[in-house]
Amino acid sequence: MKQIKVVVLILVLALVLAACGGQAAEQVQEAVQEAAEQAAEPQEEAAEEPAEEPAEEPAEEPMEEVEEGVVVVDDVERAPGPAFDSQCAAPDEGVVTPVDLMPDRPMKIAILGLENNPFWIPVKEGAFAAADELAMHDTTVDWIVPGEAHTTDFFSGGIEAAVAQEYDAIATIAGDAGIVPFINAAVDAGIPVATFNSETDAENARLFFVGADLYLQGQTAAQAMADAIGGEGQVGIITGFFAVEAHELRRTGFVDYLAENYPDIEIIGEVENTDQGDIAYTQAQDFMTANPDLAGIYVTAGGPFGAAGAVEDAGKTGEVAVVSFDFVDETMEYVQKGVISATIGQNPFAQGHDPAVRLFNYLVTGEAPECARLATEAAIVTQDNIDEYWTAP
Numbered sequence: 001m002k003q004i005k006v007v008v009l010i011l012v013l014a015l016v017l018a019a020c021g022g023q024a025a026e027q028v029q030e031a032v033q034e035a036a037e038q039a040a041e042p043q044e045e046a047a048e049e050p051a052e053e054p055a056e057e058p059a060e061e062p063m064e065e066v067e068e069g070v071v072v073v074d075d076v077e078r079a080p081g082p083a084f085d086s087q088c089a090a091p092d093e094g095v096v097t098p099v100d101l102m103p104d105r106p107m108k109i110a111i112l113g114l115e116n117n118p119f120w121i122p123v124k125e126g127a128f129a130a131a132d133e134l135a136m137h138d139t140t141v142d143w144i145v146p147g148e149a150h151t152t153d154f155f156s157g158g159i160e161a162a163v164a165q166e167y168d169a170i171a172t173i174a175g176d177a178g179i180v181p182f183i184n185a186a187v188d189a190g191i192p193v194a195t196f197n198s199e200t201d202a203e204n205a206r207l208f209f210v211g212a213d214l215y216l217q218g219q220t221a222a223q224a225m226a227d228a229i230g231g232e233g234q235v236g237i238i239t240g241f242f243a244v245e246a247h248e249l250r251r252t253g254f255v256d257y258l259a260e261n262y263p264d265i266e267i268i269g270e271v272e273n274t275d276q277g278d279i280a281y282t283q284a285q286d287f288m289t290a291n292p293d294l295a296g297i298y299v300t301a302g303g304p305f306g307a308a309g310a311v312e313d314a315g316k317t318g319e320v321a322v323v324s325f326d327f328v329d330e331t332m333e334y335v336q337k338g339v340i341s342a343t344i345g346q347n348p349f350a351q352g353h354d355p356a357v358r359l360f361n362y363l364v365t366g367e368a369p370e371c372a373r374l375a376t377e378a379a380i381v382t383q384d385n386i387d388e389y390w391t392a393p
Contacts, residue, residue: 071364073103078366081207088371094350096357098137101364108140109356110162112155112172116148117275117302118328119348126352134360141356150175150198150244156182163189168363171355175244177202192362194355198246207368210354212346213375214246218253220344221323224380225296228321228341232264233295236287240275240301250300275302284310288320296321305330308339332390338383347376
């Protein structure tokens with residue numbers, strides 16, 4: 001702005017100079033020259049001043065590095081589960097171990113189980129063993145008992161509570177089809193779900209199941225009964241719950257197999273004992289009283305030692321065969337004495353242990369098991385081979 005004013009002044013003086021003459025003109029000319037020099041000086045200074053450099057952009061903050069062996073859990077890309085009906089036996093059944101990785105934050109896994117009969121003791125022991133192993137990986141495993149039976153009435157609330165408490169994964173019993181929407185809702189909320197021991201045939205979003213092939217177990221029990229009673233005679237059935245699909249699979253597997261292969265074996269009655277030994281005791285007495293020629297009693301679920309006790313007390317050991325499941329001490333004592341002709345296992349320790357460990361591995365690696373149904377070992381124990389599977393306490 002100042003330079004413009006000086007230029008205007010020079011032009012004015014130049015006009016005056018043109019109009020004047022003599023000494024006045026010389027004076028005006030000197031003034032013009034001085035003004036011109038003054039106008040030039042700031043231009044030179046401006047030229048000498050270096051151009052301003054553009055401001056440097058702030059450097060980006062370096063990304064936080066994750067320690068080697070630590071996994072950012074929420075960033076893991078997880079594979080979808082295998083086909084719902086796919087089945088295989090896991091070579092690491094009962095001994096699967098956590099992968100050597102640490103989550104970047106504490107995690108917690110809920111195991112929803114039962115404690116309504118002695119069968120659940122080794123299941124709970126398996127869950128506690130998994131808890132000890134996963135504690136070293138900053139992961140808590142909680143054993144939770146939602147109620148007294150396998151049914152949706154109890155387990156639906158257990159699943160909803162686990163979702164509300166923001167568990168990272170859930171393992172649950174799935175006793176009937178009513179549990180499906182609750183499993184699916186948990187998975188939709190981003191929580192992987194596994195089932196164990198009992199599961200519905202109704203397809204759902206669970207990742208995998210750990211437990212026996214229950215229909216096949218029923219068929220195996222039928223053959224054991226046929227062997228024990230010579231392929232003919234009257235047999236009564238005591239099931240845990242007609243509403244529990246797992247128990248129904250064992251019952252129908254037994255009935256179907258006998259109908260197809262042993263038409264001379266007659267089913268004379270089927271009752272429900274709600275997994276209780278004392279109820280099975282009374283029901284076995286009733287079967288024997290109403291059917292003097294009774295040859296066998298099949299117990300699909302909990303409380304077989306009650307039925308065996310009734311047979312022993314009636315003095316009919318060797319006359320009325322009992323076929324059952326599981327290796328609890330009370331049952332094995334009757335196998336050892338020959339009252340129970342055969343009992344079939346399902347590795348309850350693995351059912352409590354493996355779901356938690358496999359869910360942890362899925363959370364930190366994103367890798368799903370090879371098969372959806374991981375069928376546990378179903379060894380048949382009789383008086384002849386009991387020493388291979390059980391030692392008296």
